[in-house]
Amino acid sequence: MSDPTADPGSEGPPEVRLKDLRAGDAPVHIVARVVSVERREYTRPADGRRRPFLAGLLSDGTASVRFTWWEPPNEPIERGTILRATGVQVREYQGRPEITINFRSRVAPAGPAELPPVDADDMPLRTIRELTARDEGFRLEARIARVGKKAVMVGTDQREVHEGLLIDGTGVVAFSSWSDFGLSSGDAVRISGAYVRIFRGRPQLVLDSNSLVAKIEGVGLPPAPDLAASAPRRIADLEASQGSELGCVEGIVVGLLPPSGLVYRCPTCRRPVQGGLCTTHGAVTGVADLRSRLVLDDGTGSVTVNAGRAETEALWGVGLDEALERLRRSPDPSLLESSLADEVLGLRLRVRGRVYPDDFGLNVYPDAIEKVAVDLDARAAELARRFAGAGGSHGSA
Ligand SMILES: [Zn+2]
Incomplete structure (x- = not known):
């Protein structure tokens, strides 16, 4: 009799998607991309020595989750690296799950094909008010209040960026897109695969070639405001x-x-x-x-x-x-x-x-x-x- 969850390429329990993480005792197995990472130091209580640890954000396209990695490798872990980690602990902090990687965990590099295939419908729905710095792995339904394009220099290349404003019933957020999604003022859209950065002290939504934009009916969204x-x-x-x-x-x-x-x-x-x-x-x-x-x-x-x-x-x-x-x-x-x-x-x-x-x-x-x-x-x-x-x-x- 075959076990459909058996996977000869991995060991232990099957992978958990980040959106399904729940705080608990059982260690879990994840595959995720490093969205941001910072090397810091703490004083180990046992011997008073300064030891490094990593703190940052992981995403697998279904959610983004903060992580802490005690006793990390000496080699730098770059933003964008995809990791397969087993034996990681899930805790809850301020109502959101967080991951702890420690000496009991095993971490190995992984490839993009090992990330779970993401169906945009699996991503959690956010409102504009809920967006925070470095967020990704969410869906947003909003209306284009304004959009325009301008030429910018990236190094020696001239590129076109589409910039504008999105509104929903909770707020307004600026967006910029390196791809032309054919957006017009007044369109209602469902955006997935975008991320949030802080620009001039305010959150801004960034769309790139991995982002998905679909036009929707927009029932319940406010009309485009008269600017x-x-x-x-x-x-x-x-x-x-x-x-x-x-x-x-x-x-x-x-x-x-x-x-x-x-x-x-x-x-x-x-x-x-x-x-x-x-x-x-x-x-x-x-x-x-x-x-x-x-x-x-x-x-x-x-x-x-x-x-x-x-x-x-x-x-x-x-x-x-x-x-x-x-x-x-x-x-x-x-x-x-x-x-x-x-x-x-x-x-x-x-x-x-x-x-x-x-x-x-x-x-x-x-x-x-x-x-x-x-x-x-x-x-x-x-x-x-x-x-x-x-x-x-x-x-x-
Ligand atoms: Zn100059």
Whole structure:
């Protein structure tokens, strides 16, 4: 009589898919890919010696699970390595299973064909709110709120990346795709085989050639939002939520940060050139451009709005050609910056775009900047009040 589970190529119990892991006493047998791994050290209590261990994330396409590997081999374990491990322990931490590999475990390299075949329907369904850094092995059903393509340089190659926003009933997430899945704004899609990375402090979904995208009915998904109709949110609330992909703020311009005005960019990567040098491409001939970094205050907090050339020209009323002509007449770039400052300080603006946190606060990468008409006397009074409130050094006691 034959045993259908017998497998001469392996020993012990059959493999368990990561989505089926449950904390328990019995050691299990898994095949999984190393998604991320970090070598760390701990002090072994028995002899007080520093010993290495590995900590990271494993995925077999059905789920991703954190692991700890005590007494690991000396050779580095690279991201992407596929491992077959027997005798591993499953524990639960904060409601999710985790794997421990220890001296009782046996670990050997394995090939991609040994990973369990993944049916997208087997992957757990996630909502946008549930996505966390380095997640993979999930399905997501969402609607495309916006999508567009742009050319980017990868090394010396020019490649096309499709970028946009996905929404479901729980939130919004930015995505980028190296493959053209033929997506349009408003499409409802089921995505599997994508992963999550942190970009500018916010989760971003990355689709590659292994990802599957299927159009679905989208019953229950919210409709694509009218991106131009969102109402402004309090900056304090955006700080509390660490930014937003669909941000809208309204406030007064209370500052202009350098570099603003006329800047020079690397012709290859568009990064600002300093002293004729690009940090990536060395000595280059910079290409003139306009930008402004506006500090916008709404009374609850402030953000830095990174306005590009078109928005800067619209706010300033000075185009790039005229800025260059002015520079020829009086070769002092700070005059241009103060002319721009004179024009923008005190304006009330409504700004829509992506809002990302960094060490200094929130940055807005605008899709649209609108001037909001205000009463001039009220504007002057409000500015005076803001500056009086902010500048404690001139306070009278
Ligand atoms: Zn460059």
